[in-house]
Amino acid sequence: MxxxxxxxxxxxxxxxxxxxxxxxxxxxxxxxxxxxxLILFFSFLAISFLPWTQNVRSKGYVTALSPSSRPQDLNSLIDGRIEKWYVQEGDRVDAGDTILFISEVKDSYFDPQLIERTKEQLEAKRQSLDFYEEKIEALDSQIEAIKENRNLKQRQAQNYLRQSELKIQADSIDYEAAIINLNIAEKQLERQEELYNEGLKSLTDLESRRQKYQEALAKKISAESKLLSSKNQLLNARIELNSVYNEYTDKLQKALSDQFSTRSALQDAMTEVVKLENQLTNYQVRAGFYYVRAPQAGYITEAVSTGIGENIKAGDPLITLMPENVDYAVEMYVEPFDLPLIHIGSHVRIIFDGWPSIVFSGWPILTYGTFGGEVVAIDRFISKNGKYRVLVKQDPDDPEWPDAIRVGSGANTLALLKDVPIWYELWRQINGFPPDYYTPESEKSTSKEYKPKGKAKK
Structure with a gap:
């Protein structure tokens, strides 16, 4: 045509x-x-100067902003066997509500009166501590008495030694006097014999002088005997002094040894008491683990271990608990290429799975069905999927997120960047350049260097 x-x-x-x-x-x-x-050209030319909001799109998931509000597994802290369930899946529980009861499977804890018997052992050990302390006090008194007796005996022996020394001095003087008297008697006897030989003295006088000489000799021998006896007494006094010191020192050392042995036994008993106290506390705490309780209010979502009589090990998950009050957030994953463009406080538009929306990625004002978010955290290490995780919370200036969203549901995110003309965005896409990098005002203010206005006064 x-x-x-x-x-x-x-x-x-x-x-x-x-x-x-x-x-x-x-x-x-x-x-x-x-x-x-021409119409198409001028229309495209006019449209190319319209503003376009650059963005980084990614897939994300709904999570909880606080780690304590995320789904958590309740684990068994001890080995045991499930005896009774108190809840069902979907039930709401408050903090401290009993979820299930488990019984013991280890023969070390089968005794139903284990805690009471341990308390009795602990009380007996504590009484032994009192006995050891009383024995130590008695040994302290005995040691003081031995020291006092030793001092008294030493003083007594020293006095006896001094008496012996003084007696030796007196006997020495008597001995010297007896020697002098003997010498005098001997000289008088010699003169008397000379006079008798000359006929000047009678035989009677001579015999009398001989008798006196014998008496002086006897006194000298007696004085020498007393002196030797006094010296022996001095030696005995010294021996007695040493024996007193050694005797009471041995008694003192034996008492100290008994005291040290008692103190060692006291320390051993104290160690046993501490061990029993620790053991008793462990038994009491373990008894509290028989009942698994909810750490916070929430909903029972999944029971991992189910059967009555099923054996479980310490650390095995029992159920999954979803906390009741959840401050929702979205975790989005961005490529390392786009990570430098994301900042704390950046605005994000979110499309939740199940909520219809009409999206114009470059014109967020015309977008319908999206919800506002704000970046609150950026991971410092890369995830297993080769991307970086970014945590987004609800924007307080935008409408609230839907109440029906659940943790784990999908969410598409658009991180809003700089406003540029459409022609620039097309040129960037054709050349494969990254979106324009910009720095938030808060980071700009902190990165400015301080420059003094004037010179400092000297």
Whole structure:
């Protein structure tokens, strides 16, 4: 009809019989095409100067802002066997509510009176501590008495030693006097014999002088004997002094040894008391683990271990608890290429799975069905999927997020960046350049260096 095809039908049909040929016969095809192209060009040129909001799109998931509000597994802290369930899946529980009861499977804890018997052992050990302390006090008194007796005996022996020394001195003087008297008697006897030989003295006088000489000799021998006896007494006094010291020192050392042994036994008993106290506390705490209780209010979502009589090990998960009061957040994963463009406080638009939306990624104002978010945390290490995790909370300036969202549901996110013209965005996309990098005002203010206005006064 526009006579563009090389195969014409003019010579085969009568164009006047058809109304459609009459409509297009007066139109110039080249002129219409030029107008259409010009209109499209100027329209594209006008649109290319419209503002476009750069963004980073990613897939995310709904989670809880606080780690304590995220789903948690309740584990068994001890080995045991499930005896009774008190809840069902979907039930709501408050903090401290009993969830299930488990019994012991270790023979070390089978005794039903284990705690009471341990208390009795602990009380007996504590009484032994009192006995050891009383024995130590008695040994202290005995040691003081031994020391006092030793001092008294030493003083007594020293006095006896001093008496012996003084007696030796007196006997020495008597001995010297006896020697002098003996010498005098001997000289008198010699003179008397000379006089007798000369006929001047009678035999009676001579015999009397000989008798006196013998008496003086006897006194001298007696004085010498007393002196030797006094010396022996001095030696005995010294021996007695040493024996007193050694005797009471041995007694003192034995008492000290008994005291040290008692103190060692006291320390051992104290160690046993501490061990029993620790053991008793462990038994009491372990008894509290028989009942698994909810750490916070929430909902029972899944029971991992189910059967009555099923054996469980310490650390095995029993159920999953979803906390009741959850401050929802979205964790989005961005490529390392786009990570430098995300900052704390950046605005994000979120599309939750199950909520209809109309999205214009470059014009967030025209977008419908999205919800506002704000970046609150950016991981410092890469995740296993090769991307970085970014945590987004609800924007307080936007409408609240839906109440029906659940942890784990999907969410598509658009992190809003800089506003640029459409032509620039097309040019960036064609060349494969990253979005424009910008720094928030808060980071700009902290990165400015301080420059003093004037010189410091000297």
């Amino acid at each position: 526009l006579n563009i095809s090389p195969y014409s039908v003019k010579d085969k049909i009568n164009e006047k019989e058809f109304k459609s040929f009459n409509l297009f016969s007066e139109v110039e095809p080249d002129r219409l095409l030029k107008r259409l192209l």
